[in-house]
Amino acid sequence: MLASFPCLTGRAQSWTPVPSADFASLSLTQFADHEIEVPYYLFHFAQVANAVVETGTDRGFLNIKVNREPVDNQPYNARIMENQLSLAYFYSVNRPWNPYRGHPAVRVRLEAMLDRWARIQNQPGSADGDFDGLYAEYSATNWSQAPTSFGVMHAAEAVDLIRDAGVPFDATVLENARVSLRRALMALFTRADMRSHARQWSNQFNGSYHAALIYLENWPDAELDAAFAKAVADSAAQDQSPAGFYYEQEGPDFGYSGVHDNNLRVTLPRLRARADLLPIVSSEDTHWNEWLAANFVLQPGLSPRTFLTNAGLNTRTSHSFQTPRSRPLSEWALPSRIFSYTDAEYAASVTTRRAEVQNSFGRWGALSVNNAYSYIPAFVFDAVRPLNVWHPTSAQRAASDATLPCLAAGSANRQYHDPRPVTLTTAKRAGYYATVTTGNIRISRQNYGLGLL
Numbered sequence: 042m043l044a045s046f047p048c049l050t051g052r053a054q055s056w057t058p059v060p061s062a063d064f065a066s067l068s069l070t071q072f073a074d075h076e077i078e079v080p081y082y083l084f085h086f087a088q089v090a091n092a093v094v095e096t097g098t099d100r101g102f103l104n105i106k107v108n109r110e111p112v113d114n115q116p117y118n119a120r121i122m123e124n125q126l127s128l129a130y131f132y133s134v135n136r137p138w139n140p141y142r143g144h145p146a147v148r149v150r151l152e153a154m155l156d157r158w159a160r161i162q163n164q165p166g167s168a169d170g171d172f173d174g175l176y177a178e179y180s181a182t183n184w185s186q187a188p189t190s191f192g193v194m195h196a197a198e199a200v201d202l203i204r205d206a207g208v209p210f211d212a213t214v215l216e217n218a219r220v221s222l223r224r225a226l227m228a229l230f231t232r233a234d235m236r237s238h239a240r241q242w243s244n245q246f247n248g249s250y251h252a253a254l255i256y257l258e259n260w261p262d263a264e265l266d267a268a269f270a271k272a273v274a275d276s277a278a279q280d281q282s283p284a285g286f287y288y289e290q291e292g293p294d295f296g297y298s299g300v301h302d303n304n305l306r307v308t309l310p311r312l313r314a315r316a317d318l319l320p321i322v323s324s325e326d327t328h329w330n331e332w333l334a335a336n337f338v339l340q341p342g343l344s345p346r347t348f349l350t351n352a353g354l355n356t357r358t359s360h361s362f363q364t365p366r367s368r369p370l371s372e373w374a375l376p377s378r379i380f381s382y383t384d385a386e387y388a389a390s391v392t393t394r395r396a397e398v399q400n401s402f403g404r405w406g407a408l409s410v411n412n413a414y415s416y417i418p419a420f421v422f423d424a425v426r427p428l429n430v431w432h433p434t435s436a437q438r439a440a441s442d443a444t445l446p447c448l449a450a451g452s453a454n455r456q457y458h459d460p461r462p463v464t465l466t467t468a469k470r471a472g473y474y475a476t477v478t479t480g481n482i483r484i485s486r487q488n489y490g491l492g493l494l
Contacts, residue, residue: 055095056095056146056149057145057146058087058091058146059086059087059090059091059141059144059146059147059150060087060146061087061088062083062084062086062087062140062141063140064080064084064402064403065403067080067138067403069395069398069399069402071137071138072138074391074395074427075423075424075427075428075429076136076424077391077394077395077398078398078420078423078424079138079420079424080138080398080402081398081401081405082127082416082420083131083138083139084405085405085408085415085416086127086131086141088408089103089105089107089124089127089408089416090127090128090131090146090147090150092104092105093128093150093153093154094153095153098116099116100153100157101122101153101154101155101156101157101160102121102122102157103121103122103124103154105410105416106410106411106412106413107124107408107409107410107415107416108120108121108123108124108413108414108415108416108417108418109121109413110413111411111412111413113178113179117161117177117180117181118177118178118179118188119158119161119176119177119178119188119189119192120178120187120188120191120192122157122158122161122192122195122196123191123195123196123418124154124416124418125151125154125155125158125195125196125418126195126196126198126199126202126418126421127416127418127420127421128147128150128151128154128199129151129155129198129199129200129202129203129421130199130202130421130424130425131147132144132147132148132151132202132206132208133202133203133205133206133208134202134206134425135206142206142208143208148208148209148210151199151203151210152210152211152214155196155199155200155214155215155217155218156211156214156217158192158196158218158221159214159217159220159221161176161177162174162175162176162221162224162225163175163176163177163184172184173224173228174189174224174225174227174228174229174232175188175189175225175228175235176188176189176192185238186229186238186239186242186245186246187242187245189225189228189229189235189249190229190245190246190248190249190252191245191248192225193222193225193226193229193248193249193252194248194249194251194252194304194307195418196218196221196222196252197222197251197252197255197256198251198252198255198421198422198425200215200218200219200222200255200259201255201258201259202425203215204259219256219259219260222252222256223256223262223265225252226249226252226253226256226265226268226269227264227265229249229272230249230253230265230268230269230271230272231268231272236272236275236279239276239279239280240279240280240288241288241289241290241291242288242290243276243280243288243289243301244287244289244297244300244301244304246276246280247276247301247304247305247308248304248307248308250269250273250304250305250308250312250322251304251307251308251311253265253269254308254311254312254315255311257269258311270317270318273318273321273322274321276325277321277324277325281325281328282332282459282461283458283459283460284332284457284458284459284463285328285329285331285332285333285335285457286329286332286459287301287329289356289357290356290357290483290484291356291461291483291484292354292356292461292463292483292484292487293332293336293354293355293356294354294355294356294357294358294360295333295336295337295350295351295352295354295355295358295360296355296357296358296359296360297357297358298329298333298363299366301329302366302367302368302369303419305322305326305369305370306422306428306429307422307428308369309369309428310426310428310430319373322370323370323373323374326369326370326374326377327373327374327375327376327377330368330374330376330377330379330380331376332457333376333380334376334379334444334446335446335455335465335467335476336350336351336354336476336492336493337349337350337351337363337379337380337445337447338447338474338493339442339445339448345364345365346364346365347362347364348363348364348380349362349493350362350363351465351476351478351492351493353478353487353488353489353490353492354465354478354487354489354492355486355487356483356484356486356487357484359486363380365380365381365386366380366381366382367381367382367387367428367429367432368380368381368382369428371431371432371433372431375441375444376441376444378433378437378438378440378441379438379441379442379445381433381438382432383432383433383434383435383437383438384432384433384434385434385435386432387429446467446469446474447474447493451469452469452470452471453467453468453469454466454467454468454469455467459480461480461481461483462480462481463478463479463480463481463483463489464479464480465477465478465492466478466479473494474493474494475491475493475494476492477490477491477492478490478492
């Protein structure tokens, strides 16, 4: 049942279609480096925005299958509503290439989406009132961590963009969104079931850090701040194994390292200002990257730089190789520099990507629908502000490389133990590096024993 928030007013007449952007008048030179992915999304924006449902019980639902698996594109699924961030970005950002800032046809759709997002949250006094503050994903009553945590991550950014831009917007919708944000954050930080869930699916939790920091920046709140700080400390103690990995389905998964990295990249600009929290998170990241270093072997002579992973441990993916990327905490977590771009590599990657986008600029063809990945709103987090502000130099990365167990000088043995139980033993000798895993298989896809040699 939808929440009984005050209804929107003045929206009775049919919506005017959102027009397509005129790429004949645009140039890639108008887009900053951190906006390099924006042209593709701008090109297809009108089609996506015009898919917002105008009337009826599904009003505000995004009825186009371009984000998340098509079978899950259902009106109750809060993950689908994350694309309200795309509408908020184009409605708010003041850039010379953007024809949609303050556009009335975008506004009415964005108001409907944000209004719906607040209404589909589980409410006090509902039939499932025990799940107050949570959102659903895979069924109408699947009140759970992922749609709530990733939902607030996107919704908080959307609200912040609208407020900062000063563009016209329905004040009631914004207030309802604020109430929903706070209710969801308090549920994530204080509910025992949510804390327990984070210990099994840790990547689904730390996206909420970004939402909490945005909320507290806009609406100082001592109770929420205290709950947030406690949840961060609890996460460090409970959601990460003593061996170093973050729990994913009760074990390690190297594929999900990218989700953790992205959540922290998005959070870091605001996390930098929290001297009480940054050391906790950077210590976690150091421990995590020490685990990665034990389970990754640098492959000689490959470009780009490539690591073979101890993939038999994966609980959720078949992730077997990893290449460098921007590592958000490499400024402080020295082991993460091993797996990071250097400053020169990052600059070169931007140049390469700009050339790729230039080759297809304005010529992307039809948007792929019934596609889980063709219009993912996470592009906005990079587009709003440069997130990759620090990368190690080649010398700094080389110094960290010397600590990589498979490359370190001399002979050494080390064990990494988790009480579930699982134990990883590594052995470095002059002629080889080997890993052996023993313990309880958590998921049938896992393979223990000799992993890397």
